[in-house]
Amino acid sequence: MLGIAFAMAAPPGGAQAGGAMGAFQAILPLVFMFAIFYFLLIRPQQKKAKEHRALLDSLKRGDQVVTAGGMHGKVSGIDGDIVNLEIAPGVVIKITKGYVASLKKD
Template sequence: MFGVAFAMAGAPGGAGGPAGGMAAFGQIIPLVFMFAIFYFLLIRPQQKKAKEHKALLDAIKKGDNVITAGGVHGKVIAVEDSIVNLEIATGVVVKINKPYIASVKKD
């Protein structure tokens, strides 16, 4: 019984001659296509959105009306390096980190 299994196995080490290299190349092609699909459908749009958000954060100035990631609406009172002072009601000022600003409202 073992003799039949070994006879059907082929050459030891999987060496099949010149066709062995083509078989390996044929297995890599689907992986390359999958990576290309992931790049164009997931990675590239995410990088573009991150670049736009960074530009939005760099353009924030005093007097802008913004919305935070938590949904709080407020007016920018002061901008520091990584902290924004936000007036959410008359006389109520909170400090938030710059990356938590989701968008700038257009009035």
């Protein structure tokens, strides 16, 4: 067991074996991990956020929508960041535009 500890230790004098190549090999796994996180997590999330912004920008009166809370209704008006949502005949509620999750599929 003691032999393994000496084999894993740095050489005397603190010199690193491998020099620049050793440093490159130490950073390479971090680069691969970042690339995996980017392509599997960050990029799809940015794409989905971009699609949601486009949906909110294209929202117009008469659209059937579903809110983030699950409320279904028809857009009866848009005033800046506020959406008037008709959830039943004669029942209109106001919600923040960002809470519109999707267009309702007919």
